[in-house]
Amino acid sequence: MKKLINSVDTVLSESLQGLLATHGDILSLGEDFKFVRRRDVVRTKVALISGGGSGHEPLHVGFVGRGMLDAACPGQVFTSPTPDQMVAAVDAVSGAPGTLFIVKNYEGDVMNFEMAAEMVAGPVASIIVDDDIAVKTSPHSTGRRGVAGTLAVERIVGAAAEQGRDLETLAALGRTVNMRTRSMGVALTSCTVPAVGRPTFSLGEDEMEMGVGIHGEPGCRRQRMASADEIADELLTPVLDDLAPPRGTPCLLIVNGFGGTPMMELYLMANSAARILAAHGLILARSLVGSFVTSLEMAGCSLTVTTMDEEALALWDSPVHTAALRWEAPGLAQA
Amino acid sequence: MKKLINSVDTVLSESLQGLLATHGDILSLGEDFKFVRRRDVVRTKVALISGGGSGHEPLHVGFVGRGMLDAACPGQVFTSPTPDQMVAAVDAVSGAPGTLFIVKNYEGDVMNFEMAAEMVAGPVASIIVDDDIAVKTSPHSTGRRGVAGTLAVERIVGAAAEQGRDLETLAALGRTVNMRTRSMGVALTSCTVPAVGRPTFSLGEDEMEMGVGIHGEPGCRRQRMASADEIADELLTPVLDDLAPPRGTPCLLIVNGFGGTPMMELYLMANSAARILAAHGLILARSLVGSFVTSLEMAGCSLTVTTMDEEALALWDSPVHTAALRWEAPGLAQA
Numbered sequence: 001m002k003k004l005i006n007s008v009d010t011v012l013s014e015s016l017q018g019l020l021a022t023h024g025d026i027l028s029l030g031e032d033f034k035f036v037r038r039r040d041v042v043r044t045k046v047a048l049i050s051g052g053g054s055g056h057e058p059l060h061v062g063f064v065g066r067g068m069l070d071a072a073c074p075g076q077v078f079t080s081p082t083p084d085q086m087v088a089a090v091d092a093v094s095g096a097p098g099t100l101f102i103v104k105n106y107e108g109d110v111m112n113f114e115m116a117a118e119m120v121a122g123p124v125a126s127i128i129v130d131d132d133i134a135v136k137t138s139p140h141s142t143g144r145r146g147v148a149g150t151l152a153v154e155r156i157v158g159a160a161a162e163q164g165r166d167l168e169t170l171a172a173l174g175r176t177v178n179m180r181t182r183s184m185g186v187a188l189t190s191c192t193v194p195a196v197g198r199p200t201f202s203l204g205e206d207e208m209e210m211g212v213g214i215h216g217e218p219g220c221r222r223q224r225m226a227s228a229d230e231i232a233d234e235l236l237t238p239v240l241d242d243l244a245p246p247r248g249t250p251c252l253l254i255v256n257g258f259g260g261t262p263m264m265e266l267y268l269m270a271n272s273a274a275r276i277l278a279a280h281g282l283i284l285a286r287s288l289v290g291s292f293v294t295s296l297e298m299a300g301c302s303l304t305v306t307t308m309d310e311e312a313l314a315l316w317d318s319p320v321h322t323a324a325l326r327w328e329a330p331g332l333a334q335a
Numbered sequence: 336m337k338k339l340i341n342s343v344d345t346v347l348s349e350s351l352q353g354l355l356a357t358h359g360d361i362l363s364l365g366e367d368f369k370f371v372r373r374r375d376v377v378r379t380k381v382a383l384i385s386g387g388g389s390g391h392e393p394l395h396v397g398f399v400g401r402g403m404l405d406a407a408c409p410g411q412v413f414t415s416p417t418p419d420q421m422v423a424a425v426d427a428v429s430g431a432p433g434t435l436f437i438v439k440n441y442e443g444d445v446m447n448f449e450m451a452a453e454m455v456a457g458p459v460a461s462i463i464v465d466d467d468i469a470v471k472t473s474p475h476s477t478g479r480r481g482v483a484g485t486l487a488v489e490r491i492v493g494a495a496a497e498q499g500r501d502l503e504t505l506a507a508l509g510r511t512v513n514m515r516t517r518s519m520g521v522a523l524t525s526c527t528v529p530a531v532g533r534p535t536f537s538l539g540e541d542e543m544e545m546g547v548g549i550h551g552e553p554g555c556r557r558q559r560m561a562s563a564d565e566i567a568d569e570l571l572t573p574v575l576d577d578l579a580p581p582r583g584t585p586c587l588l589i590v591n592g593f594g595g596t597p598m599m600e601l602y603l604m605a606n607s608a609a610r611i612l613a614a615h616g617l618i619l620a621r622s623l624v625g626s627f628v629t630s631l632e633m634a635g636c637s638l639t640v641t642t643m644d645e646e647a648l649a650l651w652d653s654p655v656h657t658a659a660l661r662w663e664a665p666g667l668a669q670a
Contacts, residue, residue, distance in 0.1 A: 002523040002543065004600040004636060006562045006607075014563075015599045018606030022590075022624045057598035077599075188337040208337070227341045228349075247477075255357075260595040262631045263392035264350045264412075265339040271353030289357045291626075296597045299632060301339060328663045 001197045008194040012054050012076055017059055023323045026065045034081075035089035035273060036061040037071040043095025046161045046170055047071065049086060050102040050154060052109050053078040055193070056214060059150060059293045067324035068158035069102075069114035071095075077193050077296070078215045080108030086116030090124075098123030098167040102154055102174065105130035105276025125167050127174035129153050131183045132302065133242050134211025134219050147214050148256040148293040149181035154327065159315035177306065182239040185302030186219070186231055187212035189260060191295045214258070214295045214302075228265070232272035235303045240280055244309045247281030250315065252306040257291035260299035264289065273303055285315055292324060304319045336532045345527040347411055354396055356375040361400045368426035372406040378430025381496045381505055382406070384421060385437040385489060387444050388413040390528070391549060393659030394485060394628045400657035403430075403493035404437075412528050412631070413550045415443030421451030425459075431598045433458030433502040437479025437489055437509065440465035444569065448452035460502050462509035464488050466518045466639065468577050469546025469555050482549050483570040483591040483628040484516035490660065495615050516553035517574040520637030521566055522554070524595060526630045545569060549593070549630045549637075562598070567607035570638045575615055580642045582616030587651065589639035590625035596634050601625065608638055621651055627659060 005011050015031050020029050020036075020092070035051070051073030052058045059061045060072035071089040075081035090099050099120065103113045105128050117124045130141075131149030138145055157174040165173070187209040190199035198214035203209060207259070208226070211219025226234070255270045257263075270289045277284050285308055293302070319328045339478050340346050348368050355364050355371075363374045370386070385395045386408030395407035406424040408416035427436050434455065438448045440463050452459045465476075466484030474481055492509045500508070522544040523536035535551035538544060543561070546554025561569070577657070590605045592598075605624045620643055628637070643651070654663045 002541070002560050002634070004523075004566065004596065004604050006564055006603075011603065014606045015603040016603065018590075018602035018609070018624070020611040021619065022602065022605050022622045047638045055597070055599060056635070057602070063597070125405070159366065197476065225337050228339045229341055255353075259597045260632055260634070261339065262390070262594045262629060263626070264346065264390060265629070267340050267350040267353035267357065267392070268341075269353065271349045272355050274353070274356040284356065284614045285380070289353070289424075293606065294597060296599070297595055297634060299337070299595070326661055 001192050003194060005194060006325050011194050012074060016074065019323065026321060030088055030092060030261065034085040034214055035071045035073045035092065036064050037089065037093050038065055038293050041093050044097065045098060045164055046097045046167050047094040047099045048102060048158050049099055051075065051081045051086065052104050053080060054250050055296045063151065063322050064152050067162050067318060067320035068325065069156045069321050077195065080106065080112050082315050083112050083116040083119060086113060087161050089312050090120045093231060094122055096122065100167060100170050101126040102150065102157065103128050104150055105143055106140045106145065107142065114252060116195035123167055125171040127153065127171060127178060131178065131181045132213065133182050133238050134184050138213055138217045140217060146215050147183045147185065148254055148302050148304045149183045149306065151254060151292055152181050152252060153177045155320065156312055156315045159318045177312065180243065181304060181306040182242050183302050183304040184235045184239055185212050185258065185300060186210050186235060187216065187258065187298055187300035189299040191216055191298035212300065214293060216298060228268055229272045232269055232276055232303065236273060239303065239305050243305060243307055248283060250283040250285035250308045250310055250313060251277060253277065253284055253287040254304035255289040256302045256304065258298040258300045259291055259294035260297040261291065261301055266301060269301055287311060338529060340529060345530050347409060348593065351409065351593050354658065361568055361656060365423055365427060368408045369420040370408045370427065371399050373400055373425065376428050379432065380499055381405050381432045381502050381590050382425050382429040382434045383437060383493050383496050385433055386410065386414060386416045386421065387439050388427050390598065390631045391629050397659035398486065398489050398657050402497050402653060402655035403489055403657050412530065415441065415447050418447050418451040418454060421448060422454050423636045425455045429457055429650040431457065435502060435509065436461040436504050437485065437492065438463050441480065442477065458502055461486055461505040462488065462506060462513060466513065466514050466516045467548065468517050468573050469519050473548055473552045475550060475552060480548050482518045482520065483519045483589050483637050483639045484641065486589060487516050487587060487639065488512045490655065491647055491650045494653045512647065515578065516639060516641040517577050518637050518639040519570045519574055520547050520593065520635060521545050521570060522551065522593065522633055522635035524634040526551050528634040529586055549628060551630060551633060563603055564607045567604055567638065569607060571611045574638065574640050576639060578642055580617060583618065585618040585620035585643045585648065586612060587641040587643055588612065588619055588622040590624040591637045591639065593635045594626055594629035595632040596636055598627065601636060604636055620648060
């Protein structure tokens, strides 16, 4: 295992300190590294709190800031945060309008956020994100897993929270965005959890894991390496079959690298994906290409489609200022 | 070789099409993929044009836009663009105030930009960026190589060009920024050029290449893997020795991943680097952490320090809108 670390015990705490050294203008760190929060706490709005195992950066800590999350609770690598972390985050950022938990659908995360919800005083609601259509169940989840589509939920609901909408409205919006979001991923290599020290799985020289999860969980099949166009088609066909959007629907496309994939390949995949969307008569209204929901140094990518309406587009375009996403004004994918 | 591509011959053109599908609001593509340019051409300012071999994305094409480059000419992977590309870019974006070429110090790039400078009509000046202090010469360069510090030059000079400064002033500013910028990198793995199909070099299970170039060129020594703190120290000590900044100097720190390095490790390296700067009595005034000047899927990172003054800080903070860097307002590293 070759990694830029000092010791497996301090990977998380040192990485969070580095995040703070880089983004101290917008972020603060909770005691004992329990959470990362917005530096400018706004207790007059619903607080959005997410979290999960680390190793997926920039998700979630890189999505904390104006127009997205109010706090994120980082667990150890690929390990759920504990309920006391969420409780501490609520204490730090939530006010009378309450708290919305955004939870990826993994058993540990769901259970710990549920426990936290029972422990806090004010109003709390939760959204479970389960956008990964590759498998029905997995070693870590009952039902579909939450993967890169979480970004779309956090961004769109985060924008709406910034506008002052109430808890019930935001929870409903989040569930709608989740229902309109599907993802599927492929791995070309494994990743190595620091505390384990060896690759999570192994792939042959000419193999890929189709439908892989973001912890390197098995996908739906292992198959021979294929071309980018074929891979894009294998990833997007089930996504579009499941969403079944009418022709002319505006879509958000997220081409997400898993951590070890060059930008050159991600843009190439974006080109393949854009052609497929066009062939289905869909509008590529917004797109995001980069490594946003990662699996340490895993090579591969996922494709996410969220079907958008006028409201979702306006929320997506509104100002956001986090470590990983930042804009003031709309950016059209194809102007 | 496992890559998300269709064929080695079309990697560049398909990747550029994907870039355009994603950022068509701010970018346009030249005929025959000769260049990527700002969509809104401003011929009343000095045009900044850069370029170089592809495989380093987002450099340079991801740095085209308001407040940075007016155009970038992408060569094939790790191969210089040809003079006709620069000439076509000048035709497309330059006006009476002239053109400034920003060139990384590699023999092919320097030669081809020089030839282009002789072929175009209007005023032209060039800046050679040579921030890599690892080696005095290399297989591709006479003198120091141009690496991640190119980002600092393109950003600061790009901001000044946007303010309407003249060609001579901008060239002088660029040379000053280059002189105040030093970088050094380390590789934990090799990368594979698509057209070659096998890794550029090989490293043992416990080895790293200290001082590696961004094409996988040999560095100054191959050594046993070390801790993040030790690596940060080995990278920054020569950088700071060479720059010899007085205590209290405000610095820009760039922690740059080479393409296969997780964000978690880059933030951890940022933490190590920030501690070293503090120990030298330097001010971490601005910092940037991410994969900006890459070597395909190589694992490893480089550290860049630019010593800043009030002018450089103001230019750094001014609005920028490119595919890879985007902000409207200042962002302090430590507010």
